[in-house]
Amino acid sequence: MTSNSPKRIGVLTSGGDAQGMNAAVRAVVRTGLHMGAAVYAVYEGYQGMVDGGDRIRPQSWDDVGSILHRGGTIIGTARCAAFRERAGRRRAALNLIRHGIDRLVIIGGDGSLSGADEFRREWPDLVAELHQNDEIDEQTAQRHPALMIAGLVGSIDNDMVGTDMTIGADSALHRIIEAIDAIASTAASHQRSFVVEVMGRHCGYLALMSAIAGGTDYVLIPENPPSEGWEERMCELLRNGRAAGRRDSIVVVAEGAHDRAGHPISCDYVRQVLEERLGEDTRVTILGHVQRGGTPSAFDRWMSTLLGYTAVEEVLSATPDTEPQLIGIRYNRIRRVPLMQCVELTRAVARMIAEQNYAKAMELRGGSFTEMFEIFKAMAEASPSVTPPTRPRRLAIIHAGGLAPGMNPAVRAAVRFGLDRGYTLLGVRGSFEGLIAGRIEELTWGDVEGWTALGGSELGTSRNIPTVEQLYAVARAIENHRIDGLLIIGGWMAYKAAHTLYSERDRYPAFKIPMICLPATIDNNVPGSELSIGADTAINAIVEALDRIKQSAMAARRCFVVETMGRYCGYLALMSGLAGGAERVYLHEEGVTLKDLQAEVEHMVESFHDGRRLYLTIRNERANPHYTTDFMCALFEEEGRDLFDVRNAVLGHIQQGGNPSPYDRILATRLAAHCINFLIEQLERGTTEGAFIGLVEGKVTVFPLSRMAEMVDWTYRRPKEQWWLELRPVVTAMAQSRGAAEAPGAT
Structure with missing residues (x-):
């Protein structure tokens, strides 16, 4: 291999x-080729590196085609005792050098990543x-x-410190929630x-988040074991739920659950406690490896794509002095963190659990993990029979705008939290039209039972918001029904309605009540939130449709032009393009120009001449008023x-249908809890x-309604700042191989 290679x-x-x-893997291969590097896949993990030969193979662009939707790993994984020995690592180094490889992207858990770092130091x-x-x-x-390395964490447990999510965790959560929904029925x-x-084993992420998303009664996790006497407390919570009308009870147990003394808590023990103390027919379901299997979720596809893209950037720019980085995700942004620092902190969590230092274990898991644990406790322990005060304050919940999966979980959480604080919760049926017509009713603990898993909107919603002429009727309805605070759940029209009510306070004193908007729109186009409830579910629906479209197209040489919703916001189009392989x-x-279309036609024709069988284009529904989906199809044809x-x-x-995804259920619960706290704090302070x-x-984050005007583009109904637009270069790198160098033969 020459210096110019x-x-x-x-x-x-x-x-x-x-x-x-x-x-x-697909992202690493295609990004590397796009950036002019040669990329080799090492089959069967470290074992393949030690064995060498045809287990280290050059990759072409098409070698990683049509794999986005596949579970597992097409290049295999295996445990390798030989790599733990220096002699094995020496053979691995020789095999890599024979192929001219001195840059590695490792996708695995903490053991795999620490082994890679030891290999790097010995190199x-x-x-x-x-x-x-x-x-x-x-x-x-x-x-x-x-040897220059970069690490990506592949682990369904989501147990690595330094990244918010690990590859596979969201998909595993999907599998668990599918099972819990089925079990609940x-x-x-x-x-x-x-x-x-x-x-x-050492991480309660799957247990905790599935308990929240599944609306279960009790959860046991390793990081925060229950206090002494937990058995009776658990039974009391389940007993109260049954008394309030609940027909099922579900307890989620992490496989590494134990009590405060470190004694394991098994599923059979929990079953025995429930049967003996409650006299209930109790069954055990151990989900096992179904959590690892199946098609990856949309999130795991687009997140893994971003991680692979960034890992290639990292190893190509690395020098011998560069400290190895873990490529993770933090607040929807790719984050580079020193690799071994993350590994050590991850192992420290297990050590803290073993030493029964549970406060430190929770601290190492992070603030959001602790927050969600407290939210679940509050939800689970919310009493269905709170004695209201003599004159309870009344909080109304109303939907506005288009339907978004996740609205029902948000209402359920708001009702449970509000009732637990001694407030009366009112449900407005039929949006603002229902408010004017007086279709308002008190919501009890049992009324929202089972809403966590429901798609649609049980209260109903409408894009029709009050006109200037209707504001008086809205004000009278608020007064007549003694509404002290208002939670508005919805998208752009909901925010516009809230802004109107807030702006008209001087004319209508009835509007001088605390009110707050909770973002629920598949378009993800409202200000003040990087993600809206419903968007994740919509992307999963789009990606599922794309999978089927691509399967149908493989039988012929075909181009598909797929139109997504979103109005003037391209979030659904871009993210589904990343996850669906557009x-x-x-x-x-x-925007769309004739020059863009001409370039795409030329690329498309060239691709099909080279043997392509499918070409996928995704178009936001309002990308251009003249170059419509039909126009593009006619042009391409x-x-x-x-x-x-x-x-x-x-x-x-x-895109608006289906049951909400686990992420949307969790986000809805989290935001609803904060909304109720905001309204109650306002009322208690008299503001x-x-x-x-x-x-x-x-x-x-909470923003005052007075700031809304400065944060939005009123013409195109979207925020002025949209974080996801930064991801556009990744779509290009995954789709176009121009400048790519095919891997040459071994030297």
């Missing part, structure tokens, strides 16, 4: 498999030994003085109790002639602020 990158997966690993000595043994010549040794039919065991995404934010077929797919309202709430850089 491209840099060579190796990629391997190691440890337990996790959904999304294939997306990361200079290993190379020297290989030279001394005449296995490589001096020139070859000088060309490979150091059969449990309710027979009025049974179920104990569900999920994975998580060749091109058209956004209103970027005319230019393609007999080379390929063209079809369109306008996905429409399937009447108007606000909107959201998730900004991972933190729940």
Whole structure:
């Protein structure tokens, strides 16, 4: 290999498999080729590195085609005892050098990543030994003085400190919630109790988040064991729920759960306690490896793609002095953190648990983990029979704008939190039209039972918001029903309605009550929140449709133009393009020109001449008023002639349907808790602020309604700042191989 040869990158997966690993491998290969590097896959993890031969293979662009939707890892993973020995690592170094590889992207858990770092530190000595043994010549040794590495965490447990999410965790949560939803329906039919065991030896993430998203009654996690006498407290909570009308009871147990003395808590023990103390028919379900399997979620596809892209940037720019980095995600942004610092902190959590220092273990897990644990406790312990004060304050919940999956979990959480604080909760049916018509009713603990898993909107919603002429009627309704605070759940129209009410306070004193907007829109186009409730569910629906479209297209040479919702906001189009493997995404934010279309036609024709069978274009519904989906299809079909077929797919309202994803359920619960706290704090202080709430850089943030005007583009109904637009170059790198260098033969 000459000095002018491209840099060579190796990629391997190691440890337990996790959904999304294939997306990361695809991203590493295509990004490397796009940036002019040669990329090799190391098959069967470290074992393949030790074995060498055809287990280290050059990768072409098409080698990683059609793998985004596949679970597991196509390049395999295996435990390797030989790599733990220095002799094995020396053979691995020799095999890499024979292929000219001195840059590695490792996708695995803490053991795999720490093994890679040890290999990196030994590399200079290993190379020297290989030279001394005449296995490589001096020139070859000088060309490979150091090993540069970057680590991605593949682990469904989400147990690595330094990243908010690990590859596979979201998909595992999907599997668990599918199971809990199914269990809940059969449990309710027979009025049974179920104990569900999920994975998580030292990490309670899956258990805690599935308990919140599944609306379960009790959860046991390793980081925060229950206090002495927990058995009776658990039974009391389940007993109260049954008394309030609940027909099923579900307890979630992490496989590493134990009590404060360190004694394991098994599912069978929990079952025995429930049967003996409650006299209930109780069943145990151990989910096991189904949590690792299946199609990766949309999040695991696009997140893993971003991680793989960044890992290639990292190793290509690294020098022998560069400290190895873990590439993770923090607040929806890619984050580089010193690799071994993350590994050590992760192992420290397990050590703190073993030493029964649970406060420190929770601290190391992070603030959001602790916050969600407290939210679950508050939800689980919210009494269904709170005695209200003599004159309870009345909080109303109303929907406005388009439907978003996750509205029902938000209402359920708000009602449970509000009732627990001694407030009366009112549900307004039919949005603002229902408010004017007086379709308002008190909501009890049992009224919202089971709403966590429900799609749609049980209270109903409408895009019709009060006109100037209707403001008086709205004010009278607020007065007549003695509404002291207002929670408005919805999208753009909900925010516009709240802003109008706030702006008209001087004319209508009835509007001088605390009010807050909770973001719920699949368009993800409201200010003050990087993610809205419903958007994750919509992207999963789009990606599921894309998977089916791509399967249908593989039988013929076909181009598909898929239109997504979003109005003037391209979030759904871009993120589904990343997760679905689109060749091109058209956004209103970027616009569409005839030059763009001409370039795409030329690329499309060239691709099909080279053997392509499918070409996928995604178009935001309002990307351009003239270059419509039909226009694009007609253009592509005319230019393609007999080379390929063209079809369109306008996905429409399937994007608003379906049960909410685990993420949307969790976000809805989290934001609803903060909304109720805001309204109660306002009432207790005697203030009447108007606000909107959201998730900004991972933190729940409250903005005054008075700031809304300065944060939005009123013409195009979207925030002025949209974080996700920074991801556009990744779509290009995944779709276009221009400038790519095919991996040359071994030297």
